[in-house]
Amino acid sequence: MPEQSGLELMEWVKEEGMRLETVVLTCHSEFRYAQKALQLGGSDYILKPVIYRELEQVLQALGRKVEEQRQADHEGERYHQLAELWQGQKPLLTERYWKDLLDGRERPDASWLERIRLAADVDAQLIGTIRPLLISVENWEKDIDERDERVMEFALRKAAEEILLESLPGAVVEDYRGNSLILIYEGGAAAQRLEELCDRYREACRTYFYCKMSVYIGDAVPLKNLRGEYLGLLHEEYRNVSISWSSIPAGAASRGERHADALQPDSTALLEWADLLEQGGIESMRARLEELLMPGAAVTVETLTAYAYGLMQAAYLTLHRKGFPAFMLHQYREDFDVSAATRSVQRFRAWSEGMLGQIGVLLQSRRSESPVLRQIKAYIADHMDRDVTREELAEHVFLNPAYLSRLFRKETGKVLTDYILQEKMRAAAQRLTGTDESVSAIAAGLGYGNFSYFARLFRKVYGKNPHEFRKIGTDSSATPGA
Template sequence: MLTMLVVDDELYALKGITRGIDWSDLPIGAILEAESVAEARRHIERQAVDLLISDIEMPEANGLELLRYIREASPQTLTVFLTGHARFEYAQEALHMGCFDYVLKPIDHDVLKGIVARAIEEVLRRREQADFEKKLEDYRRQWVSQLPILVDRFWRELLEGRIGLSAERLDREFAQLDIPLTAEKGRLLPVLLSVEQWDVELDSRDESIMEYALRKAAAETILGERPGTVVQDPGEYSLGLLYLGESDAPDRQALLERCRQFVQACHAYFHCRVSCYLGDSVRLGELPAAVERLLRLERSNVTVSQTVIDAAVEGGESPGGQPVALPSFLEWGILLDNGRQDELVRAIEAATDQFAREAAGRETLELFRYGLLHLLYQAAFRAGVSVYEALDPPDLADTQAVRSPQALKAWAVRSVRKCAEALQDKTRDSSAIVAKVQSFIQDNLQKELNRDDIARSVFRNPAYVSRLFRKETGLSLTDYIAQSRIERAKRLLAETNDKISHIAEDLGYVHFSYFAKLFKKMTGLTPQEYRKKHQIMR
């Protein structure tokens, strides 16, 4: 329950809020009253206050001074200000200092109650976020100080085949690491833990910390009081190992129920979606093969999320997964090239939704991912952009995208939008460069222009500028210069009485005969004929 403090130097206004409004349907456990800032400060010093409703204009210290104090002494407190004067500077300063809302008197009691209800929602949201951040910090400290590095390394090296399976060697390792197994009689029951999706944004470091937290939770929930460990495998999955004696026969139904509890806890408390794959008990030498069977189950499960799969029931077979027709990536590439990314996104969503409806197999999802990656590489190449300018390496190498049609949809839409944005930026940059080139040419038509001078004016490579200009305008630099000079000549012939030879010289044509020949080729008239025709028309 929350604590609310109401501050007003007018007694009737104070009582009207604390007693005149029915607060019983809101999670408020205590309502405190204060007739001055000094009295309010004493309340805050004695106990935590979640929500403050305060008048601004009061004798001696005012509400803004109280807010300054709260920012230092009780920053978690949300403040709602009431005032009888619509002074903008008060509102501006109050909002700048972080008050939740600012309301003019007289205020309708239902309106005030609605504001308080919204403030309470914000208080509860902040509490939840603070709790999550505290958990994350606690797990961060545990990850740094308590990670059982040696045990983890032993099992990883055994799964990779880097530890010999001689009884003498294994028994020595077990004794050193305090693992209650023997090479001759020891058995293990593996449980594969697969994180399918995080529901919150985490950087790589915090993701590692949260994965450590998941392993700790798995050890507590799945292993319980049984001896065992949960390790991080090099294949980027977590593996629970129950240590069993020769005659141990764990209750499999109880283990499955523990796995279900773990899956639910991961979603509720760790903001992620996890599935568990329960294997059979095996001897030490059989462990790598048993883990590989679980991995095959995990790879083939693209239809069911947040589930528990019993390998003994599945028998190592793929749970679903049918071949489904793939879309035309060639047509999709045309959409991307033409800037129709919204249409492309709708097509991606429709295709991946179809995969989900038709229970598409892992291979279909992988083929789709590779096809879309090829599309993005080709689109970037055609636009003269490195694909690494459009997409981050984690986007290109995200093998987790094929865990499910939903994960594939999220990855594909994100990648297409990033790529489309990069291509649009490239187009805008290219258009700006071409515009600068055109402006430079127009300003220097009277000079002898060459490709190197033009490229130097925009600080680009000459060959690149030449290719870009032709791509954007359909003309070579030479043709554009000639066309621009003739257009300038046409205007001068029609609007001035300058000698034609002078016009030709001013436009950089040293030989009049060449100018006259080019002019007729491009207009169908000689310069004299063009002037006569257009000056008469004027």
């Protein structure tokens, strides 16, 4: 070659990192030339004069090699894309697996453990003990609509990852009911200074997200008992009407023996049964009872008695959450005598069918709107002349504010504060088109001392200011937001 040898060209190609296949055709028969060519990545070394059949075979083999390399590169690129996709999906899969476990759709068996291990990159020992924390939003200190509230709830979960899980292994999960939870993996070691860490998290959320909240700190429990502990936290939040804006540790005295692993309906099973009735209905509860009564089960008078009282307590708890007084369970039937239900499995089945039937009648009778919801709406309608807070409404119906907000959104599809605003603006629209009151008098009558603020809210709901709305004579039955 002019000015440069073939070996020098091969050396330059190698230095530049080019992926080329080379065949050396040369008159040099010395071993050191062949050795150098092979060291530089040459595929073959042919002496002149060239036998064309031999060269053809070498080039064909080299072509097959190049094609195989191309296929390998393509498969490698595809594998890399799939690996990146898998890495991106792992957090979503991790959350889904935890959600299914908390909801009772999955059990922590070997199959589930293998899936969570791959998705979360954790070993089984680390998640052998879990401490759940429940984030309970009690109040937003700025007016926000439903879309903004969902965004802010997402921000709260991200903040929990950055603050609570900065030095602790765990996961942040939004369950199927909209609750935000932190699951701390304590299989390796117990979390230290957790209450102090939760206080710092709450302070940060109030500072940056204008949110007052409580964090319910559960006990560290074996993985198999996590669902019971989770339901216990939800029940604590539901029952709590006295402590607010706090980090609330688990209270063994108030929560009792919630972690016993037994078939009989202890407090853990009671909460699970109430959850089955509330979420899955009577069919889910019927299936659970059939599991307990299946052939081969150790059924005695004592266990039947426990099941009967457990079902009644679960029914009372479910109806109370829905706003029904307990006496309504016996309003149309007075033959729910527990002693009659425990004489045989057959009698228990008949007794439980009657009980479940009555529960179903009550839940179906007012399915569209629960008594609690009616109380809330009536209270809002009776107090249109002033600002009504979520805390005031919660106190009126004896519920926790955070629980009340979720209940209201679940039954109506609306945020409670949005509903209050819409009802006030609906009343304002009716007065604007149906009376001669001045706009300022209407604003004052609905508790708005600042006319400009009232006009801004009215425009937000109806798309027009109050004077424009009255002038064009909009139908008083118009829907807010239309």
